[in-house]
Amino acid sequence: MIFMHRTKLSTYYLILGLLLFPLGLLMLFGQPLILDFMTNIMPSTQTIEIFGLIIMFLGEGLICYGIVTTIFNRVAASAELNRQVLFRDVARNTQEQIVGVSRNMEAQIAGLNAKLDQIYQTNASARLAELEVNCRFCGTKMGQGRFCSSCGKAQN
Numbered sequence: 001m002i003f004m005h006r007t008k009l010s011t012y013y014l015i016l017g018l019l020l021f022p023l024g025l026l027m028l029f030g031q032p033l034i035l036d037f038m039t040n041i042m043p044s045t046q047t048i049e050i051f052g053l054i055i056m057f058l059g060e061g062l063i064c065y066g067i068v069t070t071i072f073n074r075v076a077a078s079a080e081l082n083r084q085v086l087f088r089d090v091a092r093n094t095q096e097q098i099v100g101v102s103r104n105m106e107a108q109i110a111g112l113n114a115k116l117d118q119i120y121q122t123n124a125s126a127r128l129a130e131l132e133v134n135c136r137f138c139g140t141k142m143g144q145g146r147f148c149s150s151c152g153k154a155q156n
Helices: 002-028 032-039 045-130
Strands: none
Touching: 002 032, 002 045, 032 045
16 A cells, blocks of 8 residues: 555656656757746746756656656565565465374374274283183183183183
């Protein structure tokens, strides 16, 4: 918004410079129509020529200032747009990286939980195997099989 206002102002300077420069040249070269008009304001031709020179340089300066300011404002507006696009892309990429790291961490945690469950089940089955089990029917101590070695019945 600021660049738009400055561009408009620099355009006005450029237009004013384009009007003053030829007016100053006409006064400097002694154009009869301008000399007749300016003689009513300034009595001396030399004063009119000096005033014409001043107006010509003022117009030239305004033209240069308008052109430079317009170019600067366009470059600054473009740089601001590029900055906004860059920050938006950086924010999006950062967010994607955070999501990727989060997913990676979740996958690692799930893998660790699976390993811990496997270790727990292995330890639990090993402890059950170490316990000595008695036959439900005859009370004899059994080994690792499902059938009692004394009475031969299944232990389901």
